[in-house]
Amino acid sequence: APPPTEDEPAPPPAPPGPHEPGPDEPYEVEPPPDEPYEEQAEAYEPYEHEPAEVQEVYEDDEVELAWDPGEAERPWPEAAELWSCQIDWKPGYRKSTFRAMAAAPGARKRRPIAESAPIRWTLMGDADPDVPEVVAALRDLIAAVEAAGWERTDPGNDWFQQRFLWRREGEPGRVG
Secondary structure (H helix, E strand, C coil): CCCCCCCCCCCCCCCCCCCCCCCCCCCCCCCCCCCCHHHHHHHCCCCCCCCCCCCCCCCCCCEECCCCCCCCCCCCHHHHCCEEEEEEEECCCCEEEEEEEEECCCCCEEEEEEECCCEECCCCCCCCCCCHHHHHHHHHHHHHHHHCCCEECCCCCCCCCCEEEECCCCCCCCCC
């Protein structure tokens, strides 16, 4: 269409489409016809619980064991009478490590006594036995724990959970 001349008024703007509000109209979203907005609002319940705190385990922290060495069905009977140590996996986003976690005889808490070299970029994943760096870090930690005087016993549930007992006199110290 040719532009209007000075004598002709401009044509009125086209009306807004069904999904497009006009310049002076607020944009509103219509609820679906089978779910009235009022019913949605009444059914909404805000989240009232605080999220669980994520807590790092540091060198001096103790960790509650998932099993009780004093119960009748013990996965590790000697742990009720001897110092025990189990290698666990500590996943992280940038680095992960294996940790040797020791517990006093009959104790429900354990503390770290050694840690492997960090394994980079595991992104909170499980320890992968097909990755040579992971296996090497575990082997080095096992060797260090055994060199410190711990005796290897039956393994735990996961492929990396090697278990050790302290049969020597006195309390074991940190490894390495």
